[in-house]
Amino acid sequence: MQRRELFSSLFSSKEKREPQQQFIRPPYFKDESSFHNMCQECDGKCSTVCEENIIRIHKDKTPYLDLSSNGCTFCDACAKECPFEVLTLEEKKDINAIFEIDMLKCLSWNTTMCFSCKNPCLSHAIEFLGMFRPSIKFDLCTGCGFCVGVCPTQAIHYTKL
Ligand code: SF4
Ligand code: SF4
Ligand code: SF4
Missing domain, CATH: 3.30.70 (Alpha-Beta Plaits)
Known part of the structure; x- marks a missing residue:
């Protein structure tokens, strides 16, 4: 050829x-x-x-x-x-996705107090630094997804693992 x-x-x-x-x-x-x-x-x-x-x-x-x-x-x-x-x-396993918070969209990363994602997370996988700057701890996150829809600025994204 x-x-x-x-x-x-x-x-x-x-x-x-x-x-x-x-x-x-x-x-x-x-x-x-x-x-x-x-x-x-x-x-x-x-x-x-x-x-x-x-x-x-x-x-x-x-x-x-x-x-x-x-x-x-x-x-x-x-x-x-x-x-x-x-x-x-x-x-039965955790959901095969990784969840992340977009710092540019997240209110709490931009000096506005917000805990919308914290309460629905029954695994306590969302950790705040003081009252601000949340992040998702990969080892605690089950991938349930309940944090996604409650975020007022759609700052939480998920992708397949
Ligand atoms: S569509 Fe759902 S219920 Fe049907 S075979 Fe596939 S996984 Fe099972
Ligand atoms: S996907 Fe579920 S376990 Fe993971 S951070 Fe969001 S609410 Fe918590
Ligand atoms: S909530 Fe839906 S996807 Fe999750 S275990 Fe129950 S039936 Fe399956």
Whole structure:
């Protein structure tokens, strides 16, 4: 194959590739591949039983968590309902996301007193320096997401681990 043909074929295969999805999953799964194999046969049962209404079903038929306005109580309902053992109680874990406070948006980092995120955090993972400058302690954070929606300036962000 000529160099030009090689580069052109590499470029076109890259273009065709689907972008990598960065889904935050319900906290009971063993491996990512099981969603793509088994959820195709299901009609999104886990999303219908979530008491906090945070499980969405993507167009690829797999579930992901939307923590923008509510959080996960780790109630086990989704795992108990899953008919294909994609979610199981044996695999219960913290949510696979990392949470961070944007210092530029956070009121408390900008000399306005605010404790909105502190109270909903039952894990005491949000630590203030005196009365200001909160940060999230990674080792204490379960990824529940309850701090996100209560922030008046949308300063708390989460990304997949
Ligand atoms: S554990 Fe409960 S609150 Fe959390 S995602 Fe599953 S059903 Fe929803
Ligand atoms: S209930 Fe289980 S199989 Fe059905 S969509 Fe949810 S994770 Fe997939
Ligand atoms: S800091 Fe972590 S444990 Fe605390 S509310 Fe936010 S996501 Fe939940």
